[in-house]
Amino acid sequence: MYYIGVDLGTSAVKLLLMEESGKICNIVSKEYPLFFPHPGWSEQNPEDWFTQSVEGMKELTEGIDRSQVAGIGFGGQMHGLVTLDKDDNVIRPAILWNDGRSQKETEYLNNEIGKDKLSQYTANIAFAGFTAPKILWMKKNEPEKFAQIAKIMLPKDYLAYRLSGSFCTDVSDASGMLLLDVKNRCWSKEMMEICDVKEEQLPKLYESWEVVGTLKPEVAKELGFSADVKVVAGAGDNAAAAVGTGTVGDGQCNISLGTSGTIFISSKNFGVDENNALHSFCHADGSYHLMGCMLSAASCNKWWAEEILQTKDFAAEQAPIQKLGENNVFFLPYLMGERSPHNNPDARGVFFGMSMDTTRADMTQAVLEGVAFGLRDSLEVARKLGIKIDRTKICGGGAKSPLWKKIIANVMNLKVDVLEVEEGPSMGGAMLAAVGCGAYPDVETIGKKMAHVVDTVEPEEELVAKYEERYQKFKKLYPTLKPLF
Structure with missing residues (x-):
């Protein structure tokens, strides 16, 4: 069938x-x-x-x-x-x-x-x-x-x-x-x-x-x-993308680098963080999930490449980027305002830290890193709730970039599992239909059967330490600039 x-x-x-x-x-x-x-x-x-x-x-x-x-x-x-x-x-x-x-x-x-x-x-x-x-x-x-x-x-x-x-x-x-x-x-x-x-x-x-x-x-x-x-x-x-990536059952994580960016954590138990910085929603597998949602993720890179640099060759723009964790340029990825964790529709995109020797590649790198730092903001909220995550799946258009996956792994200090088939919500929708028609007993069974991990990007200790230092600077920028938005 x-x-x-x-x-x-x-x-x-x-x-x-x-x-x-x-x-x-x-x-x-x-x-x-x-x-x-x-x-x-x-x-x-x-x-x-x-x-x-x-x-x-x-x-x-x-x-x-x-x-x-x-x-x-x-x-x-x-x-x-x-x-x-x-x-x-x-x-x-x-x-x-x-x-x-x-x-x-x-x-x-x-x-x-x-x-x-x-x-x-x-x-x-x-x-x-x-x-x-x-x-x-x-x-x-x-x-x-x-x-x-x-x-x-x-x-x-x-x-x-x-x-x-x-x-x-x-x-x-x-x-x-x-x-x-x-x-x-x-x-x-x-x-x-x-x-x-x-x-x-x-x-x-x-x-x-x-x-x-x-x-x-x-x-x-x-x-x-x-x-x-x-x-x-x-x-x-x-939630459909989470089903499609096998992010079902307890304590699973998925990061989506689509137009918007999300970090999605499945949980058997209902839970809410005290500041409501993360969304607390029902999951498609019958349980619950916590989700941090950035309004602009891969769309930041699309905007930077297509509107500002006037190119569609994303890979060529990323090719010169070599020195990870050493970029002095920061980018706040709030082009459409921001949802998680700041809930501020007035927030805006900002480049910070340019100097006369800043290159085009530094700016591109800052955009990729800014999105990763923004997602980490939500991960930190989940960690404060006592949720222990050490690995994540990844999906969305931005996940096609090997460089961006490496940045995510090291900024967030997570193992990033890459799937053989990553069709997101459409795959999840078809899988839910298969469960509804009785081909599988439940969502967890089909999710675990169909999500085949073909590669894992491991965080590197030295790079994690460098990005930790960068992240501590990044997270001071938004509160400092907030009164100006």
């Missing part, structure tokens, strides 16, 4: 076709536009997600026996606000995870409702990217549209709804809405009251591997699939 994983990203939907054994048969990507109607705003048209996903699935399954497709699972960009009216029409374009318009609402939640209460209700505090502040923004700024809301959903759940008719979400993605009581895996009555939302406007909650329905007959017909194809709830992109 075949399983389809749908990774609904910010710039494109990536679809993956997997056999039960884990063999990847095909991968297809379909792009769609991103709209910035005002500075700091970020929107998409949900219809684009659906049409491109359907077209992508047709392309993905060309030349195979489509009657053998058994299930579809998702990984999706988190936190986006999708609203439908009573007739299932989309009320307004989706407000995305990287949209910063809800700063006032975020401040209201953190300062007037209070971080302690939010943490008690949801295990998290408010961030501008989360869904609840967006709902409050819509209530205040678009009251007529707010009054029309019959259904509130997240981006990947819109796809599940269009494909199966099931109004659903999963607990990992719902954790990022600031509406879920994460510890008890149910909607928070207090948060619903604060946001003026009724439970019937929110989707039914599922675990990530649970079947939410089957394909609508007309969709099955268009795709050439059986109408018995199971649609599985899926997970938020980071």
Whole structure:
């Protein structure tokens, strides 16, 4: 049987076709536009997600026996606000995870409702990217549209709804809405009251591997699939990527160097750090995870190379970098503001420490190191909770760079395990579909079976010591500059 994983990203939907054994048969990507109607705003048209996903699935399954497709699972960009009216029409374009318009609402939640209460209700505090502040923004700024809301959903759940008719979400993605009581895996009555939302406007909650329905007959017909194809709830992109990399069970770690950067730590037990610097979310394997999220990671390197240096040859820019741990130039990677651990949408990117002998390579190196230092900030919070991590998996576009992996290993003093297949959320979505269809007993089993480590980058004692000294300097820069942002 075949399983389809749908990774609904910010710039494109990536679809993956997997056999039960884990063999990847095909991968297809379909792009769609991103709209910035005002500075700091970020929107998409949900219809684009659906049409491109359907077209992508047709392309993905060309030349195979489509009657053998058994299930579809998702990984999706988190936190986006999708609203439908009573007739299932989309009320307004989706407000995305990287949209910063809800700063006032975020401040209201953190300062007037209070971080302690939010943490008690949801295990998290408010961030501008989360869904609840967006709902409050819509209530205040678009009251007529707010009054029309019959259904509130997240981006990947819109796809599940269009494909199966099931109004659903999963607990990992719902954790990022600031509406879920994460510890008890149910909607928070207090948060619903604060946001003026009724439970019937929110989707039914599922675990990530649970079947939410089957394909609508007309969709099955268009795709050439059986109408018995199971649609599985899926997970938020980071939890889905963690499944895809085998970061399941207790005490596993995964670092993602994508557009944003994350450090993801799986845990059997629910836990919250006292400052809520890390997100405390439900995991797609039925347990919990802690996550630090930087808003700009590989996107910092992309910006530096493509916009400033005007090149797309990343490898050539990194080739002259030889002296690790000795760079006098520092880079603060806050091009889109920052989430973990600073929670400051006003933070900005900074180069520090240049002199007349600073080279182009020094600047490039500083960008790579700045992202690694930023991720270490979150790792330090986890370590203060008593979580002991000595190794991590790595995924995302930035993980293709051998140099960047070496920097990460030594800045964080972790063994970095490189996987044979690294397809992130799309692979995780297909694996969740396989569990939902009964091909595997649970998420932990399939995660451990399919994540094949082919290389490990070991930290080097001398380099770790050099980077320790650099990190101590780096971590003084943000608090010093904070009043100026």
